[in-house]
Amino acid sequence: MKFYPGYQYVRQVTEFEKESDLIVQKGLIKDGKNYRCQRCNTTFLAHENCLPDGRYYCRECLLLGRITSSHYLVTKPIKKPVKKAVTFCFKGKLTPAQEKISQGLVQNFIKQKNSLVYAVTGAGKTEMLFSLLCYCLTEGLTVAFCSPRVDVCCEIQPRLQQVFPKLSVGLRYYGAKPYEPTPLLVCTTHQLLYFKAAFHLIVVDEIDAFPYAHDKKLHFAVSNALHESGATVFLSATPSELEIKKAQQQAGLFCLPARYHRRKLPVPKLVRIKKQSLPLTFRNKRVFLQWIKYLLLHNHILLFCASISQLKAMEEFLKKEVGKDAVGSVHAADPKRQEKISDMRQNAFQIFCCSTILERGVTFSNVSVLVFEADHQIFTKATLLQIAGRADRKGEFSHSEVIFCFSQMTPALKGAIKEIKELNQKAQKAGLLNEV
Numbered sequence: 001m002k003f004y005p006g007y008q009y010v011r012q013v014t015e016f017e018k019e020s021d022l023i024v025q026k027g028l029i030k031d032g033k034n035y036r037c038q039r040c041n042t043t044f045l046a047h048e049n050c051l052p053d054g055r056y057y058c059r060e061c062l063l064l065g066r067i068t069s070s071h072y073l074v075t076k077p078i079k080k081p082v083k084k085a086v087t088f089c090f091k092g093k094l095t096p097a098q099e100k101i102s103q104g105l106v107q108n109f110i111k112q113k114n115s116l117v118y119a120v121t122g123a124g125k126t127e128m129l130f131s132l133l134c135y136c137l138t139e140g141l142t143v144a145f146c147s148p149r150v151d152v153c154c155e156i157q158p159r160l161q162q163v164f165p166k167l168s169v170g171l172r173y174y175g176a177k178p179y180e181p182t183p184l185l186v187c188t189t190h191q192l193l194y195f196k197a198a199f200h201l202i203v204v205d206e207i208d209a210f211p212y213a214h215d216k217k218l219h220f221a222v223s224n225a226l227h228e229s230g231a232t233v234f235l236s237a238t239p240s241e242l243e244i245k246k247a248q249q250q251a252g253l254f255c256l257p258a259r260y261h262r263r264k265l266p267v268p269k270l271v272r273i274k275k276q277s278l279p280l281t282f283r284n285k286r287v288f289l290q291w292i293k294y295l296l297l298h299n300h301i302l303l304f305c306a307s308i309s310q311l312k313a314m315e316e317f318l319k320k321e322v323g324k325d326a327v328g329s330v331h332a333a334d335p336k337r338q339e340k341i342s343d344m345r346q347n348a349f350q351i352f353c354c355s356t357i358l359e360r361g362v363t364f365s366n367v368s369v370l371v372f373e374a375d376h377q378i379f380t381k382a383t384l385l386q387i388a389g390r391a392d393r394k395g396e397f398s399h400s401e402v403i404f405c406f407s408q409m410t411p412a413l414k415g416a417i418k419e420i421k422e423l424n425q426k427a428q429k430a431g432l433l434n435e436v
C-alpha cells in the first residue's frame, strides 16, 4: 500500500499492520462520556453520533470522509530534508520596507519563531514571502501556503508557479484531484486537516477571514499539519487586536502601513441616503445616481451589496439607468462566478455588483468602490477595510475612490475610517508615501 509522507490515511487496522515506520493513532479517543476526533480535535457526546452498528463517528469532519471509532489515522513520517538547487524567478523589486520584512521572516523562521505580517491591502504581502519560500525549498523543506478562501488559492498558485518555474506547485481545495505530493502546496485551510507533521513552513493568508477566524478545528489543523521543527507565518491586512498583541509579545510582528505604489489608502467618503433599500425614493435615487455618474467619470465601479436580493434588485435598477450591457453581478452561489470575475478583469462591465465574496484577494485595475447599505451588520470593520482596499490597488493613479452609502452611523463604519486615517499617518511618518 502506498502512503505519501505527511498525509493522514483513514484505515482499518488490518490494512497497514505490516508496515513498521508508520505513525498510527486511533481515529477517535474516548474521554468519559465523550469522544474526541484526532483528525479535527472536535469533542462530541458519544450518544449523539452513534451508527446503527454501535460505532461512533465524527460529524464535524465528515466531508473529508467518515472517521469512526473503529478507524485509525495512519501517517508516514516525512523524510529528512535534502538540500537542492531551486530556480527562483522573481523579476519585481521589493521596496526597502518590504525587503526588511522579507529578511526578518527568514531570520525568524531559522530561529523557529512564528511571525505575523500585518500589512495594508495592496502592500505586496505575497512578494515579501518569496525569500522565505526560496530559503525553505533550497533547504529541501516542505511548504504549505494556505488561505481560507478558494479564490485566493486559485490566484496565488499560478503566481508561485511563475516564481518557481521548475518546481511543481500543487493546488488543493474541496473537490480537487487526489493528493500528489509537491514541495510547495497551495491549499485551503480546510485541506490541512488531511495532514500530520507534514510541513516545515505553513503560511496562513487572510487569518481574519471566514471560516478560519472563528473555527477552532482549522486552527488545530494548522498546528497538527506543522512539523515539530517548523514555524508558521500568518498574514493579514486586518488582524484582530488579540493577534497583534500575541505576535508583539513573541517578537514576531511585522507591520507595513503603506502600499507598494507609495500612495495613501483612499479615505472613504460617507454619503447619507435615508432609506437604504431598493427601490429608492425619487430624491434618494437622484443623489445615488449622481454619485454613480461621478465615479464613472474616472473608473469602473465595484458595487457591494449586503444581500443577494438587494444585489439582484441593484443590478436590474442600474441596467435600466446606465445601460443593459454596462452592468454585471456576481455572488458566491453564481455558477458563472469565475467567468464573470475574469470578464470584470478585462473591464467588461462599467458597474460590477457583488456580494462580500469580492471583499478580499482579488485585484481589479481602475475601479472605484461603492458600498450600498454600508451600515448593514454584515459589513464589519474588517470587511469594510478589505472592501475599501480594493480601490487604487495598482497601476497609475486613476482618482479611484471609496464611497460608503449609509443611513445610520455604526461603530464598524467609524472604526474603519479611523483605522485608514491612522495607517496613512503611520505610513507618512515612516516616510513610506510619495508627496502628491
Ligand SMILES: [Zn+2]
Residues within 6 Å of the ligand: 037, 038, 039, 040, 041, 042, 058, 059, 060, 061, 062, 067
Ligand atoms: Zn473530526
